[in-house]
Amino acid sequence: MKFGIDMGHNCPPDTGATGLKQEDDLTKAVGTLLIQKLKAAGHTVIDCTPHSAGSVNDSLRQRTDKANNNNVNVFVSIHFNAATGKADGTEVIAISNTSQGIAQSVLKQIVKLGFRNRGVKSNSLFVLRNTQMPAILVECCFCDSQKDMDLLNIEKMAEAIKDGLIGEDSEDTPQPDKDYILEITKPTILKPSTEQASDLPKEKLFDIQPGNYPIAGFxxxxxxxxxxxxxxxxxxxxxxxxFAEHCKILEKADVAVPTGAK
Known part of the structure; x- marks a missing residue:
């Protein structure tokens, strides 16, 4: 896959939050390692961070233009939050259903590091609404939170984001998690891989109807x-x-679950 990685801010006058640590320094550190890790895993990576800009809007436009002009498959913008010094945790922002699927996967990996799960949120931010591919903005944690800064390990954060993006899970056997269910929103099929259904043996494909299905992980x-x-x-x-456009992942299995796929 081809990823577009944006190290949030880092382009005066587009500068990040100030806390116990500078957001610009943190996004650059995580983004640099993330690019290295994705390339080491065999993926193509485009660094979408601009070197100079005349305004914040120009800085943002350069990031989305670079992703669009290079036809990346997924755009990822790395950020760190800041509030009053009392907030903490990780959240990932996305708009489309496909983007929210990527966001859920990345968030799941980051919270394993011990950060509070603030959820996947929908917000029509510039870099999300002006990219032509699935795009997410990762608020890794709060740079003005002592709790988060004590917990933050740059290497582990980059590794978690990488794992969430390319589907690698360090656990040999996923641990059952009753909080997750798969919501099928339209009739579709279960496949053994991401290949087109027409390229796979029919005996490997299974119909599944709309409804909610318990899953052990994703x-x-x-x-x-x-x-x-x-x-x-x-x-x-x-x-x-x-296919992500045909389903959603829900965090709480609080609705009736139908019988399995047929």
Whole structure:
């Protein structure tokens, strides 16, 4: 895949928040390592951070133009939050359903590091509404929070974002998490990979109807959720790929769950 990585701010007059540490320094540190890790994993990476700009709006426009002109598959903008010094935690911002799927996957990996889960949020920010591909903005944590700064490890943060983006999970066996369910929003199919259904054997494809299905875990890969089923009663496998535009991941299984796919 081709990723566009934006190290938020770092381009006067577009400068970041001031806290216990400077946002610009943190986004540059995380973004630089993230680019290295994605390239080491075999992916193409475009650094979308501009070197100079006449205004904040010009800085933002250069970032989205570079992503669009290079036809990246996913755009990721790295940021650090700041508030009153009392807020803490991680949130990821996205607009489209596909982008929210990527955001969920990245957020899931970051909160494993111990940061409070502030959720996936929808906000029509400039870099999200002016990119032509799925785009997310990661607020890694709060640079004015002593709790978050004590917890922050740049290497681990970059690794978590990388894992969320390319679907690598450091756990050999996903741990069951009853808080997650897969909501199928339109009739679709479960697949063994992200390949086109027409390129896969029919016996590997399974119909699934709209409804809510319990899952043990999930990652995001190339516009698909890779969901871990609680068992292998569908196709003798417990991992299935579902096109993100046909489903959502919900955090609380508080609705009735229908029978499994057929």
């Amino acid at each position: 990652t995001f890969e190339e516009h698909h959720y890779c969901v871990t089923w609680p068992d292998k009663n569908i196709g003798d496998r417990n991992k299935h790929f579902v």
